[in-house]
Amino acid sequence: MATKKTTASAKKKAAPAASFSLNTTDFKESILKHLHSTLGTDENKASNRAWAEATAAAANDFVYERLRQTQKAHFEADTRAVHYLSAEFLMGRLLSNNLHNLGVFDAAADALKDLGQDISVILDEEPDMALGNGGLGRLAACFIDSLATLNYPAIGYGIHYEHGLFRQEFRDNRQIERPDEWREYGSPFEICRPESVQQVPLFGYVETVFDETGNMKKKWHPGRVIKGIPWDVPIVGYGAETVNILRLWESRASDFFNWDVFNAGGYIDSQAENAEAEAVSKVLYPNDETEAGKQLRLIQQYFFCACSLKDIIRRYSRAHGNDWSKFSTQNVMQLNDTHPAVAIPELMRLLVDEHDLNWDDAWTICRESFAYTNHTLLPEALEKWDVSLFERVLPRHLEIIYEINRRFLEDEVEVKWPGNDEIKAKLSIIEEGDSRKVRMGHLSVVGSFKVNGVAQIHSELVKKDLFPEYDALFPGKFTNVTNGITPRRWLKACNPRLSALLTEKVGENWPRDLELLRDIAKYADDPAFQKEYMDIKLANKVDMAATILELTGVEVDPTAIFDIQIKRLHEYKRQQMNLLHILALYRRLLENPDYDMNPRVVIFGSKAAPGYKLAKDIIYALNCIAEKVNSDARIKGKLKVVFLPNYRVTIAEKLIPAADLSQQISLAGYEASGTGNMKLALNGALTVGTLDGANIEIAEEAGEENVCIFGMNVDEVQALQAQGYNPWDYYYSNPELKAVLDWLDTDYFTPGKPGELSSIKRSLLDGGDPYMALADFQSYSDAQKDADSRYSDKAGWARAMIINTATMGKFNSDRSMEDYVRDIWKLTKCPVK
Numbered sequence: 055m056a057t058k059k060t061t062a063s064a065k066k067k068a069a070p071a072a073s074f075s076l077n078t079t080d081f082k083e084s085i086l087k088h089l090h091s092t093l094g095t096d097e098n099k100a101s102n103r104a105w106a107e108a109t110a111a112a113a114n115d116f117v118y119e120r121l122r123q124t125q126k127a128h129f130e131a132d133t134r135a136v137h138y139l140s141a142e143f144l145m146g147r148l149l150s151n152n153l154h155n156l157g158v159f160d161a162a163a164d165a166l167k168d169l170g171q172d173i174s175v176i177l178d179e180e181p182d183m184a185l186g187n188g189g190l191g192r193l194a195a196c197f198i199d200s201l202a203t204l205n206y207p208a209i210g211y212g213i214h215y216e217h218g219l220f221r222q223e224f225r226d227n228r229q230i231e232r233p234d235e236w237r238e239y240g241s242p243f244e245i246c247r248p249e250s251v252q253q254v255p256l257f258g259y260v261e262t263v264f265d266e267t268g269n270m271k272k273k274w275h276p277g278r279v280i281k282g283i284p285w286d287v288p289i290v291g292y293g294a295e296t297v298n299i300l301r302l303w304e305s306r307a308s309d310f311f312n313w314d315v316f317n318a319g320g321y322i323d324s325q326a327e328n329a330e331a332e333a334v335s336k337v338l339y340p341n342d343e344t345e346a347g348k349q350l351r352l353i354q355q356y357f358f359c360a361c362s363l364k365d366i367i368r369r370y371s372r373a374h375g376n377d378w379s380k381f382s383t384q385n386v387m388q389l390n391d392t393h394p395a396v397a398i399p400e401l402m403r404l405l406v407d408e409h410d411l412n413w414d415d416a417w418t419i420c421r422e423s424f425a426y427t428n429h430t431l432l433p434e435a436l437e438k439w440d441v442s443l444f445e446r447v448l449p450r451h452l453e454i455i456y457e458i459n460r461r462f463l464e465d466e467v468e469v470k471w472p473g474n475d476e477i478k479a480k481l482s483i484i485e486e487g488d489s490r491k492v493r494m495g496h497l498s499v500v501g502s503f504k505v506n507g508v509a510q511i512h513s514e515l516v517k518k519d520l521f522p523e524y525d526a527l528f529p530g531k532f533t534n535v536t537n538g539i540t541p542r543r544w545l546k547a548c549n550p551r552l553s554a555l556l557t558e559k560v561g562e563n564w565p566r567d568l569e570l571l572r573d574i575a576k577y578a579d580d581p582a583f584q585k586e587y588m589d590i591k592l593a594n595k596v597d598m599a600a601t602i603l604e605l606t607g608v609e610v611d612p613t614a615i616f617d618i619q620i621k622r623l624h625e626y627k628r629q630q631m632n633l634l635h636i637l638a639l640y641r642r643l644l645e646n647p648d649y650d651m652n653p654r655v656v657i658f659g660s661k662a663a664p665g666y667k668l669a670k671d672i673i674y675a676l677n678c679i680a681e682k683v684n685s686d687a688r689i690k691g692k693l694k695v696v697f698l699p700n701y702r703v704t705i706a707e708k709l710i711p712a713a714d715l716s717q718q719i720s721l722a723g724y725e726a727s728g729t730g731n732m733k734l735a736l737n738g739a740l741t742v743g744t745l746d747g748a749n750i751e752i753a754e755e756a757g758e759e760n761v762c763i764f765g766m767n768v769d770e771v772q773a774l775q776a777q778g779y780n781p782w783d784y785y786y787s788n789p790e791l792k793a794v795l796d797w798l799d800t801d802y803f804t805p806g807k808p809g810e811l812s813s814i815k816r817s818l819l820d821g822g823d824p825y826m827a828l829a830d831f832q833s834y835s836d837a838q839k840d841a842d843s844r845y846s847d848k849a850g851w852a853r854a855m856i857i858n859t860a861t862m863g864k865f866n867s868d869r870s871m872e873d874y875v876r877d878i879w880k881l882t883k884c885p886v887k
């Protein structure tokens with residue numbers, strides 16, 4: 055366990071100082087100046103929002119200066135850069151993060167205090183930038199933070215959604231979705247760059263033409279052209295040496311097409327065209343790990359890829375003109391899942407059709423430039439597009455995909471497996487059948503030089519179960535990079551109390567080098583340190599209890615176990631198993647009011663995709679159960695259930711420092727990695743988890759004795775699936791399980807409305823329980839009991855929490871970035887003077 059690899063030498067060294075300093079007086083003056091001259095208001099009447107914007111503007115003076123210097127340094131060094139293409143960036147709030155990374159958080163707090171303002175109130179003004187669904191989008195946000203911190207040249211490319219992930223409200227205990235208005239009145243964290251607008255063609259037809267020398271060429275006559283407007287969000291590295299950018303594309307109608315219609319008297323038509331063009335970046339698809347089979351979604355994907363590639367090429371050509379030989383040594387494009395996979399045929403189109411390269415040269419460049427990260431094995435999440443849809447929206451791209459596929463099957467698959475049509479059908483980018491489909495995962499594997507999964511076990515399953523033939527065909531192409539999280543946001547900024555204690559013990563460099571925290575393992579048994587650590591946990595829980603009261607009206611006891619499950623609502627994540635366990639505890643308490651357990655507060659934060667009926671039913675059930683349990687005097691407050699509305703990054707930042715237990719209870723083999731598991735463990739929570747995704751690596755790092763592992767492992771799951779799983783077996787053989795399932799058919803939790811919770815029971819029995827919650831239930835319940843008794847041993851519990859904090863160094867997203875750099879991107883650092 056724990057104490058290996060202590061890098062004691064680095065220990066008490068100060069963090070590299072920020073490249074500038076700003077004292078409280080300067081900051082105060084700057085805020086006032088911006089209040090007056092940027093916001094046009096006065097300290098006597100300024101709203102909280104104006105104070106927040108003035109503070110952001112004061113910070114931006116430095117951010118933009120560093121941005122300018124970074125861009126100059128990158129241009130002069132002409133270094134290789136990574137372009138992280140992602141349909142989602144779940145940034146959360148930016149002001150606090152930027153102040154921390156600039157190293158001026160305390161100066162800002164003091165300056166605001168001098169001005170009669172409370173920084174926490176001011177920070178609370180900022181809406182979350184929620185341009186993502188969950189783990190995949192938040193991962194992208196952590197990665198760009200780390201890339202800037204490590205001084206790597208990197209650009210994030212994505213979509214400037216007008217509305218991010220919906221705002222969740224509960225009405226009569228049911229989820230309702232409301233539009234997210236993150237930039238209703240603009241945002242101080244982005245700059246528009248009209249000088250870099252791009253045109254994006256769509257629809258139309260392809261013509262075959264011959265040039266002067268008689269060569270056949272393809273000419274795409276688009277039916278429409280829309281415009282992509284870039285918005286740049288500065289990404290401030292920790293210590294603010296490098297400031298990279300996240301470039302997000304907003305869609306608008308192209309001026310040219312508009313004017314034609316308008317001049318012809320078609321005012322209304324031109325308005326319709328405007329609306330259609332603007333629809334492209336209007337909303338984030340609120341699906342998590344499900345494919346959205348929508349034309350608009352394909353257009354969104356193409357839109358941001360086309361804009362980004364033209365942007366990358368424009369920058370490359372500025373230095374290298376029409377010499378394409380260095381394109382792939384200067385650029386690498388990382389595909390964050392298959393959402394940007396259409397960038398592969400788009401780059402082929404640009405090189406072959408627009409820049410006159412021959413196919414082979416263009417294909418070599420493509421294959422040397424793209425790498426692909428797979429984030430899930432769930433079949434419903436592996437994107438496939440109907441050929442007919444593709445043909446309508448992107449006719450030239452479909453031709454290119456056919457040609458890529460033809461050559462791939464003839465030159466590579468046929469050579470390896472001569473005459474084997476079965477393997478050809480399996481590996482073909484085109485799925486044959488009633489309706490033919492383009493398989494975006496296959497396209498990504500064929501068009502990339504590396505493919506990675508996001509945790510060790512997931513990467514093994516990608517090779518073994520998802521793409522075994524591809525692995526045989528392309529030895530060495532598949533690899534692993536375990537996910538990570540930025541310790542700046544997920545410990546330093548969100549848990550200031552614990553951060554101060556850690557800094558006191560190991561020096562202030564740990565937010566860069568999280569391995570330094572191993573040093574605190576030596577205090578794990580020290581009663582004085584245990585007390586300090588546990589006092590902090592309690593203080594965080596007291597704060598959280600106040601937030602819970604404010605948001606839900608539920609009173610909770612801060613000394614109770616805070617048992618937390620925060621993540622998107624999905625059957626494979628098994629919130630329904632947690633629900634069954636809550637019912638079991640409640641039942642035990644009703645049967646025996648003296649049932650021996652520590653008071654427990656089970657806390658959920660979760661959004662369900664609007665079209666995912668059963669997920670919404672589970673939210674409804676949990677809210678109904680919470681209402682009943684929380685008001686039942688018979689159980690004397692020993693069990694409380696809280697479902698926090700509108701879970702988002704900002705709520706996570708409050709919950710994670712207050713957690714005792716971290717529920718990571720997916721069916722083994724289904725959670726590719728998880729990243730909430732890392733954040734919770736870093737902040738001390740004990741994982742109640744299956745051997746799935748990164749839980750396995752967390753257990754390795756923390757030591758099995760400091761986590762509560764339960765349930766079937768991947769092999770056991772697969773064996774049970776092969777043998778034929780029958781949930782009724784568990785129902786009939788486990789009386790407690792049967793009782794709680796039957797409870798769902800009554801009107802106990804929905805007075806006067808029996809059957810309202812029956813869909814959950816049905817899915818677990820008649821529905822076949824696809825994620826085997828009943829099979830793992832007993833073992834889960836035992837693990838929870840074990841966690842409860844460990845909590846009673848105060849010293850043992852403190853020790854386990856400390857060891858968790860001490861041993862999560864591996865999950866620093868800086869480490870993930872160094873892995874990508876070493877194994878995939880091959881970047882060199884470009885320090886900025």
Ligand code: CR1
Pocket residue numbers: 189190193342343391429430435508537725726727728729747
């Ligand atoms: C996975 O489900 C992982 C994140 C980031 C999700 C989760 O386990 O931590 O990606 N996958 O890698 C996903 O969103 C579309 O797939």
